[in-house]
Amino acid sequence: MTTTDNAVEQSALDQSAAATSPTASDSGASASASFRSTSQYSGAGAVTNAARVDALARALLGAVHQVILDHEVTYPEFQTAKKWLMDVGDGGEWPLFLDVFVEHAVEEVASRTQTGTKGTILGPYYLPEQVQLTSPATLPARPDEQGTPLLFRGQVTDTDGTPVPHAVLDIWQADEKGYYSGFAPDIPSGNLRGVVTTDDRGVFEISTIQPAPYQVPTDGPTGALISAAGWHPWRPAHLHLLVSAEGHRTVTTQLYFAGGEYLDSDVAEATKPELILDPTDVGDGTRQVTYDFVLERN
Numbered sequence: 263m264t265t266t267d268n269a270v271e272q273s274a275l276d277q278s279a280a281a282t283s284p285t286a287s288d289s290g291a292s293a294s295a296s297f298r299s300t301s302q303y304s305g306a307g308a309v310t311n312a313a314r315v316d317a318l319a320r321a322l323l324g325a326v327h328q329v330i331l332d333h334e335v336t337y338p339e340f341q342t343a344k345k346w347l348m349d350v351g352d353g354g355e356w357p358l359f360l361d362v363f364v365e366h367a368v369e370e371v372a373s374r375t376q377t378g379t380k381g382t383i384l385g386p387y388y389l390p391e392q393v394q395l396t397s398p399a400t401l402p403a404r405p406d407e408q409g410t411p412l413l414f415r416g417q418v419t420d421t422d423g424t425p426v427p428h429a430v431l432d433i434w435q436a437d438e439k440g441y442y443s444g445f446a447p448d449i450p451s452g453n454l455r456g457v458v459t460t461d462d463r464g465v466f467e468i469s470t471i472q473p474a475p476y477q478v479p480t481d482g483p484t485g486a487l488i489s490a491a492g493w494h495p496w497r498p499a500h501l502h503l504l505v506s507a508e509g510h511r512t513v514t515t516q517l518y519f520a521g522g523e524y525l526d527s528d529v530a531e532a533t534k535p536e537l538i539l540d541p542t543d544v545g546d547g548t549r550q551v552t553y554d555f556v557l558e559r560n
């Protein structure tokens with residue numbers, strides 16, 4: 263990608279995040295712009311082997327043909343599907359759609375070789391290069407940020423239990439309405455995002471607020487499919503994390519909240535029992551929870 267492409271994508275990102283009325287298409291288009299400008303971080307362009315492309319494309323098309331034959335798909339249905347696929351592209355919703363409905367399977371494959379803390383999907387709302395903080399840290403928040411204060415602490419160790427000094431927690435989350443900064447309008451950039459370095463024993467303490475459940479935007483083509491199929495568009499409330507350290511395999515994960523809505527029916531199928539926090543009230547309205555991360559050595 264050229265510098266000009268990056269500038270254009272960044273401007274699309276800024277413009278859709280700056281729009282005044284929150285629409286799904288804002289989040290979808292912003293997620294597309296973000297993916298195009300940051301996909302170098304996630305290995306885009308790695309598929310160059312013709313035999314592999316042949317095998318995957320053949321299997322994928324074969325699976326589609328089989329669905330058509332098994333369900334006796336008609337011409338009107340085929341044309342409806344074609345139009346819907348075009349709408350997803352026109353609305354910039356491919357990253358959003360794929361991360362909700364497909365990424366969990368890719369993550370399941372990746373997790374087969376992973377022995378530390380369980381991973382789960384990255385999702386479309388990661389933004390690199392956020393403010394760098396040192397534990398104990400407070401995530402950037404608006405002066406009147408709504409939501410229950412949450413004190414999140416723990417320690418990063420390796421698989422032998424040895425502390426990992428100066429491990430890094432790149433954390434991002436939705437606000438108390440379920441919106442992410444950089445993708446929804448009217449939220450300052452960098453809000454509820456931060457890159458927190460642990461102390462020399464891998465210990466961290468992060469002050470934030472408890473996020474709300476996230477709703478897949480309902481006014482775009484992804485939402486149209488969800489409602490046409492009679493599904494619900496919700497993900498349970500979650501914190502996103504990339505936990506990394508020199509010489510260790512990075513863990514991409516999310517943490518959920520015990521007793522929260524949609525834990526058993528996540529539209530993105532990305533919950534795991536090992537990733538559920540159970541914070542306790544500490545009296546002054548703050549909730550507190552400890553969660554330790556385990557990183558594999560490279």
Ligand code: DHB
Nearest residue numbers: 358359361362385386476
């Ligand atoms: C999507 C949104 C999320 O916040 C998430 O964690 C995963 C997927 C999405 O809309 O695609």
Ligand code: FE
Nearest residue numbers: 385387476502
């Ligand atoms: Fe999310």
